[in-house]
Amino acid sequence: xxxxxELDRSFVQEVMAEPGGEHLITCWSCGTCAATCLVRRFDPSxxxxxxxxxxxxxxxxxVLSSEEIWQCSACDLCYPRCPxxxxxxxxxxxxxxxxxxxxxxxxxxxxxxxxxxxSGCAVCTRACPYEAxxxxxxxxxxxxxxxxxVTKTLxxxxxxxxxxxxxxxxNLESISDRELISRMGAxxxxxxxxxxxxxxxxxxxxxxxxxxxxxxxxEWEKIRGLESDQLRIVNLSCSxxxxxxxxxxxxxxxxxGVLVVGCKEGECHYQxxxxxxxxxxxxxxQMLEQLGIAKSRVRFAESGSLDRFLFPRLVxxxxxxxxxxxxxxx
Amino acid sequence: MGKxxxxxxxxxxxxxxxxxxxxxxxxxxxxxxxxxxVFWPAATDFKYDDVEAMEDGAIDxxxxxxxxxxxxxxxxxxxLRRKSKVLVAFGSCSMEGCIPSxxxxxxxxxxxNRAMFENPSTVNPEKxxxxxxxxxxxxxxxxxxxxxxxxxxxxxxxxxxxxxxCPPHYEQVWKVMTAIIENKLPSRGGLLGVxxxxxCDQCPRKREGKIRVERFFRPHEIVPDPDRCLLEQGIxxxxxxxxxxxxALCIEANMPCRGCYGPPDGVxxxxxxxxxxxxxxxxxxxxxxxxxxxxxxVDPLGTFYRFSFADSFLQxxxxxxxxxxxxxxxxxxxxxxxxxx
Numbered sequence: 001x002x003x004x005x006e007l008d009r010s011f012v013q014e015v016m017a018e019p020g021g022e023h024l025i026t027c028w029s030c031g032t033c034a035a036t037c038l039v040r041r042f043d044p045s046x047x048x049x050x051x052x053x054x055x056x057x058x059x060x061x062x063v064l065s066s067e068e069i070w071q072c073s074a075c076d077l078c079y080p081r082c083p084x085x086x087x088x089x090x091x092x093x094x095x096x097x098x099x100x101x102x103x104x105x106x107x108x109x110x111x112x113x114x115x116x117x118x119s120g121c122a123v124c125t126r127a128c129p130y131e132a133x134x135x136x137x138x139x140x141x142x143x144x145x146x147x148x149x150v151t152k153t154l155x156x157x158x159x160x161x162x163x164x165x166x167x168x169x170x171n172l173e174s175i176s177d178r179e180l181i182s183r184m185g186a187x188x189x190x191x192x193x194x195x196x197x198x199x200x201x202x203x204x205x206x207x208x209x210x211x212x213x214x215x216x217x218x219e220w221e222k223i224r225g226l227e228s229d230q231l232r233i234v235n236l237s238c239s240x241x242x243x244x245x246x247x248x249x250x251x252x253x254x255x256x257g258v259l260v261v262g263c264k265e266g267e268c269h270y271q272x273x274x275x276x277x278x279x280x281x282x283x284x285x286q287m288l289e290q291l292g293i294a295k296s297r298v299r300f301a302e303s304g305s306l307d308r309f310l311f312p313r314l315v316x317x318x319x320x321x322x323x324x325x326x327x328x329x330x
Numbered sequence: 331m332g333k334x335x336x337x338x339x340x341x342x343x344x345x346x347x348x349x350x351x352x353x354x355x356x357x358x359x360x361x362x363x364x365x366x367x368v369f370w371p372a373a374t375d376f377k378y379d380d381v382e383a384m385e386d387g388a389i390d391x392x393x394x395x396x397x398x399x400x401x402x403x404x405x406x407x408x409x410l411r412r413k414s415k416v417l418v419a420f421g422s423c424s425m426e427g428c429i430p431s432x433x434x435x436x437x438x439x440x441x442x443n444r445a446m447f448e449n450p451s452t453v454n455p456e457k458x459x460x461x462x463x464x465x466x467x468x469x470x471x472x473x474x475x476x477x478x479x480x481x482x483x484x485x486x487x488x489x490x491x492x493x494x495x496c497p498p499h500y501e502q503v504w505k506v507m508t509a510i511i512e513n514k515l516p517s518r519g520g521l522l523g524v525x526x527x528x529x530c531d532q533c534p535r536k537r538e539g540k541i542r543v544e545r546f547f548r549p550h551e552i553v554p555d556p557d558r559c560l561l562e563q564g565i566x567x568x569x570x571x572x573x574x575x576x577x578a579l580c581i582e583a584n585m586p587c588r589g590c591y592g593p594p595d596g597v598x599x600x601x602x603x604x605x606x607x608x609x610x611x612x613x614x615x616x617x618x619x620x621x622x623x624x625x626x627x628v629d630p631l632g633t634f635y636r637f638s639f640a641d642s643f644l645q646x647x648x649x650x651x652x653x654x655x656x657x658x659x660x661x662x663x664x665x666x667x668x669x670x671x
Contacts, residue, residue: 042507
C-alpha cells in the first residue's frame with residue numbers, strides 16, 4: 001500500500017528540472033514502452049512505465065534506490081513507439097543523475113582494468129558507446145602512468161571494451177575471453193574435425209548471437225534446441241563483443257563457418273555495438289578474400305526487432321554457401 | 331669462468347638484425363672481453379664446416395635472425411639448434427615471419443613468378459627461373475631450393491627465447507647481451523629485450539580519448555600533427571596492439587607504428603587484436619558509412635599482419651603446416667633427398 005503522507009510531491013519537479021526529465025508528467029502509463037523493452041526479457045521486474053509512474057507519484061526513495069533505473073541502456077526502441085513522444089531513456093537518465101548525486105550506485109559487476117597491463121592507449125575509451133571510460137593519470141606500482149578507468153554510473157556492461165582492448169587489460173567477469181572460449185569449446189566441440197577437413201557430413205557452424213537480437217523467449221528456447229554437433233551457439237552481450245581472434249581460432253579448428261548475429265541497423269541495444277560487430281566481420285571477410293579463402297566462412301547477419309525465427313534460415317544459408325563455394329580436402 | 335661462445339646467423343633476412351648488433355658500437359669491445367664470436371657470417375669468416383666440426387652444445391648462445399625460407403635456412407637452423415645450448419629467435423623474421431612471410435599470402439610459386447617474370451624492374455627475356463641444380467662446364471652448381479612456406483624459427487626447431495623487433499633496437503640488444511653475459515636470462519620460453527605493455531605506453535603524443543575518425547589516411551596522404559595521437563588523426567597506427575620495446579621510434583619521426591615488436595604479452599594473434607582496436611577507432615552509423623570507412627583501409631591483411639603473418643591463425647587457415655617445408659612446385663625436380671643432408 002502506498003500512503004499519501006509518504007509521497008514526496010516535489011520529486012516530480014526535481015526530475016523535470018533535470019535536463020531530459022522535462023516530459024515526466026506527460027506519461028499516461030499506457031505501457032507501450034514496457035511492451036517494447038528488451039531488458040524485460042532478462043529481468044521481468046524491469047518496467048519503464050512503472051518507474052515513470054512511481055516517479056510521478058513522488059516515491060522518491062523507492063525510485064532512487066531501485067536497481068531498475070540503471071538497466072535502461074538507451075537503445076531507444078521505446079522512444080519512437082511512445083504515443084506521447086517521451087524520450088524515456090532521457091527521463092531515466094535524469095532520474096539516475098539525481099540518484100548519483102544522492103550517492104546511489106548501479107549494481108555490478110563492472111569491467112575491471114588490469115592496471116599493470118593497461119597502456120592507456122585509449123582504444124576502450126573510443127570504443128565505449130556511453131563514454132563510460134576515462135583515462136586517468138595515477139601512480140601504479142610506484143610509477144606515474146595513464147590508465148583506463150570505468151565510470152560505474154555510465155557503464156552498461158555491454159562488453160564492447162573487453163573485445164576492443166588489444167592487450168587483454170579489460171575484463172568483465174560474465175563475458176570474459178576465458179568464459180567465451182570455454183563456451184565455444186565445451187564438450188570438445190571445436191576439436192572435432194570439420195566438413196572442410198573431411199571429418200563431418202555437413203559444415204559445422206559456430207554462431208555468436210547477440211542476446212538482444214533474438215526477440216522472444218520462446219525463440220531463444222527453440223534456437224537453443226538446435227544446438228548439435230553441427231551447430232554451436234555462443235550468446236554474446238552484444239555483437240560488438242565478438243572477438244576477431246576467437247572467430248579465426250574457431251576456423252582453424254573444427255568450425256567450417258562462423259556466423260555472427262547482431263541487431264539491425266539503428267536497433268542496437270548498446271547504440272553502436274552492431275556497427276562494431278559488422279565492421280569486424282567485414283574486415284575479416286576482406287582478409288579472407290585477400291588470402292583466397294572463401295569469405296562465406298564468416299558472416300554477419302542482422303536480426304531485426306520484427307524478424308522471427310530467422311536464425312535457422314541464416315544457419316542453413318551459411319551451410320549451403322560453404323558447400324557451394326569451398327572445395328573439400330579429402 | 332671461461333669465455334662464452336656466441337654465434338649469430340642470418341637466414342632469410344635483410345641484414346638489419348646484424349646491423350642492430352653492429353650498432354652496439356663500443357659495447358662490442360666489452361662483449362669481446364667475455365665472449366668469443368665463433369660464427370657470424372655477416373661479420374666474421376667462419377664457415378659452415380667450422381660449425382659442423384663443433385661438438386653438440388659447444389655454442390652457449392646463438393642469436394638466429396631471419397625467417398626460414400630455403401632448404402639452407404632449415405638445414406642451418408637444425409645444425410645450430412644441435413650445436414647451441416641456448417637458441418634465440420632474434421628479430422621479427424625469426425620470431426614471427428615478418429615481411430618475408432607476407433609472400434605466404436599468395437604462395438611461393440606466385441612470388442617466384444612475380445619476382446622473375448612480372449616485376450616491372452626485371453628484364454628477363456629468356457624467362458630464366460633459378461633451378462636448384464644447373465650444369466656448367468666446370469661442374470654442377472647447386473642452389474638451395476625455396477620451401478612452400480616462409481616459417482618462423484620455432485616452426486622448425488625448438489626455440490628458447492624470442493627477441494622481437496624489425497630490427498631489435500640496439501639498446502634492447504645490449505640488454506639481452508648483458509643478461510647473457512651476467513647469466514641472468516629468465517626462465518626459458520619468454521620474450522627478451524622488451525619493455526612492459528604496448529607502444530602506446532611509451533608514446534608521448536596526446537590522446538584525447540573520445541575522437542573517432544571517419545576515414546583513414548595512408549602516411550603519404552596527410553601531414554600529421556606531431557603532438558596528437560596518430561589514430562585520432564586517421565592514420566593506421568599499430569601501437570595499441572604492439573609490444574613496447576622500441577621506445578616509440580617511428581612515432582617520434584611522425585610515422586605510425588607498423589607493429590614490428592609483435593603482440594603484447596598474452597595476445598596470441600596480433601593482427602586480430604589490431605583489427606579490434608582499429609574498428610573501435612572509427613565512426614560508422616550505418617552499413618554504408620562503415621563500407622565507406624573500410625574502403626579507406628588499403629590492404630587490411632598486409633596492414634594488420636605486416637610482421638606476424640607466419641605466426642597467425644590466418645596462416646594456419648591458409649596452408650597445411652605439413653607441406654610448409656616441401657620444395658615449391660616451380661623448383662621441384664624430385665631430388666629433395668639428395669640435396670638435403
